[in-house]
Amino acid sequence: MGKRQIGELQASEFIITLLLSEIASAPITTEQFPLLRGIVSVLILLVLEFLISSLLLRFNSLKKFFYGAPSIIICRGKIDLREMRRNRMEVDELMSELRQKGFSDPADVYYAILEENGKLSVFPVAAKAPATPADLHLNPDEHGIAHACILDGQVISRNLARAGWDRARLDEELKKRKIAVSDVFVLTVDDLGAVTCIRKESAET
Numbered sequence: 001m002g003k004r005q006i007g008e009l010q011a012s013e014f015i016i017t018l019l020l021s022e023i024a025s026a027p028i029t030t031e032q033f034p035l036l037r038g039i040v041s042v043l044i045l046l047v048l049e050f051l052i053s054s055l056l057l058r059f060n061s062l063k064k065f066f067y068g069a070p071s072i073i074i075c076r077g078k079i080d081l082r083e084m085r086r087n088r089m090e091v092d093e094l095m096s097e098l099r100q101k102g103f104s105d106p107a108d109v110y111y112a113i114l115e116e117n118g119k120l121s122v123f124p125v126a127a128k129a130p131a132t133p134a135d136l137h138l139n140p141d142e143h144g145i146a147h148a149c150i151l152d153g154q155v156i157s158r159n160l161a162r163a164g165w166d167r168a169r170l171d172e173e174l175k176k177r178k179i180a181v182s183d184v185f186v187l188t189v190d191d192l193g194a195v196t197c198i199r200k201e202s203a204e205t
Helices: 011-029 035-058 060-067 081-086 091-100 157-162 167-177
Strands: 071-075 109-114 120-124 147-151 184-189 195-199
Touching: 011 035, 035 060, 071 081, 091 109, 091 120, 147 157, 157 167, 167 184, 167 195
Parallel strands: none
Antiparallel strands: 071 109, 109 120, 147 184, 184 195
């Protein structure tokens, strides 16, 4: 099923999860249920889940049949009552979802889409959308992410390589800061080379 939270499981995945737990516990709770039969049943369910997932990746029409398709609840600022009824969605529920997204007035929403997993994606009207650097005609540098190169006194070689550093450069940085590797709680390097170093039992950077 991949890296999913419980709320992101599709209906078929949720049902298979319940079946797996029920079958896996049967040999423990029922003496008449052989352990081997439980293992075989679990393996069959896992193979079926894998096959179904593979088919859905190949054939998009099957995916719509199993999981449905996203529904546009608010289209260009107008609430689609027919689509709400089709999805059995009450007005109070819609208002609650919008408030959780930071919108108290539906008039501030240009599009609201009910996704396959039941979550509501909200896109505000242009006047209510937060300003971006592009709106301000700015061209900021991409900082990427901060790679954790040292965690609790341990050097993470994989992240060090992702940051474009080697051990010699790391040792040079630590020497400049007059700190040993064992005294570092967290040291991160972003894609532009900016370094953040937090000592153990200290908030200094």
